[in-house]
Amino acid sequence: MPTKVAYLGPRGTYAEKAAYALVKLDKLSEATLLPCSGIRSVIENVATKHCEAAVVPIENSVEGGVTETLDALWGHPNLFIKSAVVIPIRHALIGSGSLEEISEVLSHPQALAQCSGWLNQNLPNCLQLPTSSTSEAVRMVQGSKFRAAIGSTKAALEINGLSKLAYPINDVQGNCTRFVLLQNNESNQEGDIASFAFSLHSNKPGSLLKALNCIASLGLNMSRIESRPSKRELGEYIFFIDIDLKDKLIDTNKKLKRLLEPLCENIVYFGSYKNEEFEID
Amino acid sequence: MPTKVAYLGPRGTYAEKAAYALVKLDKLSEATLLPCSGIRSVIENVATKHCEAAVVPIENSVEGGVTETLDALWGHPNLFIKSAVVIPIRHALIGSGSLEEISEVLSHPQALAQCSGWLNQNLPNCLQLPTSSTSEAVRMVQGSKFRAAIGSTKAALEINGLSKLAYPINDVQGNCTRFVLLQNNESNQEGDIASFAFSLHSNKPGSLLKALNCIASLGLNMSRIESRPSKRELGEYIFFIDIDLKDKLIDTNKKLKRLLEPLCENIVYFGSYKNEEFEID
Numbered sequence: 001m002p003t004k005v006a007y008l009g010p011r012g013t014y015a016e017k018a019a020y021a022l023v024k025l026d027k028l029s030e031a032t033l034l035p036c037s038g039i040r041s042v043i044e045n046v047a048t049k050h051c052e053a054a055v056v057p058i059e060n061s062v063e064g065g066v067t068e069t070l071d072a073l074w075g076h077p078n079l080f081i082k083s084a085v086v087i088p089i090r091h092a093l094i095g096s097g098s099l100e101e102i103s104e105v106l107s108h109p110q111a112l113a114q115c116s117g118w119l120n121q122n123l124p125n126c127l128q129l130p131t132s133s134t135s136e137a138v139r140m141v142q143g144s145k146f147r148a149a150i151g152s153t154k155a156a157l158e159i160n161g162l163s164k165l166a167y168p169i170n171d172v173q174g175n176c177t178r179f180v181l182l183q184n185n186e187s188n189q190e191g192d193i194a195s196f197a198f199s200l201h202s203n204k205p206g207s208l209l210k211a212l213n214c215i216a217s218l219g220l221n222m223s224r225i226e227s228r229p230s231k232r233e234l235g236e237y238i239f240f241i242d243i244d245l246k247d248k249l250i251d252t253n254k255k256l257k258r259l260l261e262p263l264c265e266n267i268v269y270f271g272s273y274k275n276e277e278f279e280i281d
Numbered sequence: 282m283p284t285k286v287a288y289l290g291p292r293g294t295y296a297e298k299a300a301y302a303l304v305k306l307d308k309l310s311e312a313t314l315l316p317c318s319g320i321r322s323v324i325e326n327v328a329t330k331h332c333e334a335a336v337v338p339i340e341n342s343v344e345g346g347v348t349e350t351l352d353a354l355w356g357h358p359n360l361f362i363k364s365a366v367v368i369p370i371r372h373a374l375i376g377s378g379s380l381e382e383i384s385e386v387l388s389h390p391q392a393l394a395q396c397s398g399w400l401n402q403n404l405p406n407c408l409q410l411p412t413s414s415t416s417e418a419v420r421m422v423q424g425s426k427f428r429a430a431i432g433s434t435k436a437a438l439e440i441n442g443l444s445k446l447a448y449p450i451n452d453v454q455g456n457c458t459r460f461v462l463l464q465n466n467e468s469n470q471e472g473d474i475a476s477f478a479f480s481l482h483s484n485k486p487g488s489l490l491k492a493l494n495c496i497a498s499l500g501l502n503m504s505r506i507e508s509r510p511s512k513r514e515l516g517e518y519i520f521f522i523d524i525d526l527k528d529k530l531i532d533t534n535k536k537l538k539r540l541l542e543p544l545c546e547n548i549v550y551f552g553s554y555k556n557e558e559f560e561i562d
């Protein structure tokens with residue numbers, strides 16, 4: 001059966017690389033990729049069943065959780081994570097002039113943030129202009145001597161007249177992003193990671209502690225904890241948790257849900273899934 | 282003595298309102314405000330003692346922690362929070378055409394995110410263009426019939442020919458941002474909130490739990506917990522904690538530091554300070 005996969009476009013971004021990697025990993029047959037503008041639109045496509053799957057970034061090693069993805073998962077309890085890949089991010093400064101002539105640097109705000117140390121040191125007087133994606137930035141600097149973009153080296157090679165002015169320019173060399181493949185049904189598969197989020201009944205002292213004690217009581221390690229505002233008032237949070245499931249019994253997951261449910265106002269389970277590291281470039 | 286206060290410019294943003302409120306709250310004499318471009322530059326100004334104080338956003342009720350501020354506080358252990366204000370954020374759609382003609386909406390990425398539901402419903406086909414501040418967006422739509430900006434109503438009134446096309450358009454009505462005043466020396470004052478951040482010695486099961494148990498053992502309530510990546514690898518975190526100090530003994534703070542230090546690789550204390558709610562518009 002052909003599978004339509006929505007992803008964060010446009011073409012040529014890291015998200016597209018991740019989508020190809022996840023399609024391969026999940027052995028999706030006859031997959032066609034659909035670039036969408038904005039994470040919200042990617043998620044809507046799979047939530048409304050216009051596409052069978054969606055690929056979105058969920059966490060970056062430098063910038064942290066991708067807030068739009070976390071909020072969308074919380075808001076769509078019918079979506080589940082099927083699998084995950086970790087993609088190394090290596091940014092290049094791309095342009096057609098020389099480094100000395102550059103007075104404006106364009107890129108997605110996250111890419112600008114990930115290179116801010118390099119920019120401060122090497123192009124301290126450059127204006128930084130945000131764009132909606134790294135590949136849009138690359139297209140926008142074509143033909144200009146004084147504008148440069150931050151993007152992937154592949155993007156530079158695909159457009160005539162552009163070349164790498166500096167590479168790599170990200171401040172942290174181990175910079176990587178985890179992307180997840182989302183589907184509309186729970187697969188009940190085994191996996192390396194289980195992910196879920198919860199909000200607590202009360203904001204009393206020790207409420208979060210009780211929940212975390214439940215997790216520890218089963219001998220489980222949290223590999224990630226991230227708090228997001230509930231959006232109702234300052235001080236009310238949703239907690240996003242990843243649990244390391246390696247070498248655990250299959251029913252650990254169910255036990256955990258039973259323990260947590262009485263403490264939580266709401267709990268959304270995102271599934272258990274395999275996580276692969278990916279080497280590209 | 283005159284006091285130079287750096288803040289996130291340009292003029293006319295919510296950050297400027299916050300800076301005026303904090304100067305008044307802290308009774309800073311002969312204060313002059315210095316607008317800077319980018320949170321990093323605001324922080325550098327106070328860290329290098331070019332300014333005596335700096336005002337930066339630290340947390341929004343919808344978008345969560347302001348990552349650049351949290352990272353800068355962690356990276357500058359000599360900076361302390363002197364006081365905080367909570368400013369209500371109410372966005373307007375600003376332009377000179379009619380709503381039906383608008384095909385592009387410009388604003389800071391956080392403002393676009395805070396209005397994304399309204400935009401999806403009312404202007405679903407509009408291109409969303411990121412700018413470096415809300416007030417820059419307002420300036421950029423001047424004279425255009427098909428472009429609109431998201432910003433504060435005050436910004437609209439200050440520029441000839443612009444008016445409110447819709448107000449308020451933020452998805453969450455209680456949307457507010459906490460701004461803090463930073464200084465270069467600890468004031469050892471009493472306050473409502475104590476803030477600090479720590480990284481743990483190990484990522485073993487239960488490490489975070491031990492630290493949170495220390496806090497609970499003193500009967501203290503965390504009013505906020507936020508995790509940020511350590512930037513070294515996925516799965517290593519720095520935890521940012523706010524503690525509610527109301528009605529607590531003065532030395533609670535010191536006791537807490539003594540309990541936490543053996544568990545932490547690094548601990549940075551941001552100070553205890555007063556927090557005020559502010560009503561503007």
